[in-house]
Amino acid sequence: xxxxxxxxxxxxxxxxxxxxxxxxxxxxxxxxxxxxxxxxxxxxxxxxxxxxxxxxxxxxxxxxxxxxxxxxxxxxxxxxxxxxxxxxxxxxxxxxxxxxxxxxxxxxxxxxxxxxxxxxxxxxxxxxxxxxxxxxxxxxxxxxxxxxxxxxxxxxxxxxxxxxxxxxxxxxxxxxxxxxxxxxxx
Amino acid sequence: xxxxxxxxxxxxxxxxxxxxxxxxxxxxxxxxxxxxxxxxxxxxxxxxxxxxxxxxxxxxxxxxxxxxxxxxxxxxxxxxxxxxxxxxxxxxxxxxxxxxxxxxxxxxxxxxxxxxxxxxxxxxxxxxxxxxxxxxxxxxxxxxxxxxxxxxxxxxxxxxxxxxxxxxxxxxxxxxxxxxxxxxxxxxxxxxxxxxxxxxx
Numbered sequence: 001x002x003x004x005x006x007x008x009x010x011x012x013x014x015x016x017x018x019x020x021x022x023x024x025x026x027x028x029x030x031x032x033x034x035x036x037x038x039x040x041x042x043x044x045x046x047x048x049x050x051x052x053x054x055x056x057x058x059x060x061x062x063x064x065x066x067x068x069x070x071x072x073x074x075x076x077x078x079x080x081x082x083x084x085x086x087x088x089x090x091x092x093x094x095x096x097x098x099x100x101x102x103x104x105x106x107x108x109x110x111x112x113x114x115x116x117x118x119x120x121x122x123x124x125x126x127x128x129x130x131x132x133x134x135x136x137x138x139x140x141x142x143x144x145x146x147x148x149x150x151x152x153x154x155x156x157x158x159x160x161x162x163x164x165x166x167x168x169x170x171x172x173x174x175x176x177x178x179x180x181x182x183x184x185x186x
Numbered sequence: 187x188x189x190x191x192x193x194x195x196x197x198x199x200x201x202x203x204x205x206x207x208x209x210x211x212x213x214x215x216x217x218x219x220x221x222x223x224x225x226x227x228x229x230x231x232x233x234x235x236x237x238x239x240x241x242x243x244x245x246x247x248x249x250x251x252x253x254x255x256x257x258x259x260x261x262x263x264x265x266x267x268x269x270x271x272x273x274x275x276x277x278x279x280x281x282x283x284x285x286x287x288x289x290x291x292x293x294x295x296x297x298x299x300x301x302x303x304x305x306x307x308x309x310x311x312x313x314x315x316x317x318x319x320x321x322x323x324x325x326x327x328x329x330x331x332x333x334x335x336x337x338x339x340x341x342x343x344x345x346x347x348x349x350x351x352x353x354x355x356x357x358x359x360x361x362x363x364x365x366x367x368x369x370x371x372x373x374x375x376x377x378x379x380x381x382x383x384x385x386x387x
Contacts, residue, residue: 006363007359007360007363010359010362010363010366011344011359014337014344014362016343016344016355016359045366045370046366048370048373049334049338049366049369049370049373050338052373053230053322053323053334053338053369054230054334054335054338054339063217063218063221063222063225065214065217065242065243065246066243069243069246069247070214072247072250073210073213073246073247073250074210076250076251077205077208077209077210077213077250078208078210080205080206080207080208080254081207081208081209082208084206084207084208085208
């Protein structure tokens with residue numbers, strides 16, 4: 001029966017073999033004097049390396065961070081705080097705007113939208129999607145033929161979109177500037 | 187030890203979340219929680235006291251800079267050890283490159299091997315070494331030193347070590363085997379040299 005190589009013995013002594021492999025190594029080692037002594041030597045070497053090189057006899061070292069490092073870490077925390085508050089502020093603005101638009105719709109624009117958008121939507125749905133471009137080409141004049149008093153409703157989606165983009169990209173914030181930006185200014 | 191580590195990981199996740207909310211006071215608590223472990227890695231890989239202190243600061247700064255990338259579903263210590271290991275290895279590589287450049291410069295100036303004359307930096311580095319045994323570990327490749335440290339000091343499995351150093355379990359085993367052999371040989375050689383020098387007196 002062939003002997004077990006040193007690498008496998010090391011993995012066995014480190015407990016890195018699978019249960020099946022470990023069982024077969026154990027059976028072999030218990031019956032083979034050569035492999036048994038190899039394993040003992042391997043364990044002794046391992047203990048020697050652990051004791052000599054990795055025992056806890058290192059001289060103590062300060063656990064304190066430098067003042068500069070602490071200041072940088074504080075600055076990073078402040079940036080996180082600022083970003084978080086800015087995100088919350090934008091979400092509040094966004095929700096407020098949605099509520100305002102919904103309120104305006106309910107109060108002022110509902111009739112305009114119902115009289116203009118609903119017929120257009122019904123007309124759109126009556127044609128197949130793939131032919132909609134051809135249909136729009138032939139019927140654009142009718143599609144955009146809306147009562148004169150409702151002309152203001154046409155650019156409304158664009159205004160909404162621009163308003164949304166403005167809110168999402170807004171730089172104004174009621175938050176005080178961070179210490180880092182103060183330092184940069186100084 | 188595993189239970190203690192699991193508890194420390196849970197605490198670390200809580201502190202990391204507080205830090206990301208902007209509470210800078212959570213970070214010193216995180217540092218205190220893991221500094222002994224991080225320090226044990228640094229001290230085994232870097233021999234100079236001041237180098238170790240600089241690296242310790244650099245590692246925690248990197249942790250603060252990258253904490254938002256940490257996935258709380260994974261154990262914190264593995265993520266932290268990866269940062270610490272990479273910082274140590276980068277430092278050792280830079281140091282080796284500087285030493286090589288010095289050596290080349292010395293040879294270029296003196297047109298002969300520099301073994302006879304030690305450069306001031308080398309002299310200082312040798313003086314700074316706190317232990318002869320640690321100096322013996324310098325013969326190992328930095329990745330092997332890291333693998334040995336993670337195995338013997340942090341008692342990590344081959345799989346865990348592999349996830350930190352980016353190697354398979356078998357590669358970790360092979361390198362560990364080779365490094366142990368080399369270290370044992372160096373230790374025997376060192377003992378023999380000391381025996382010879384003692385006999386000379």
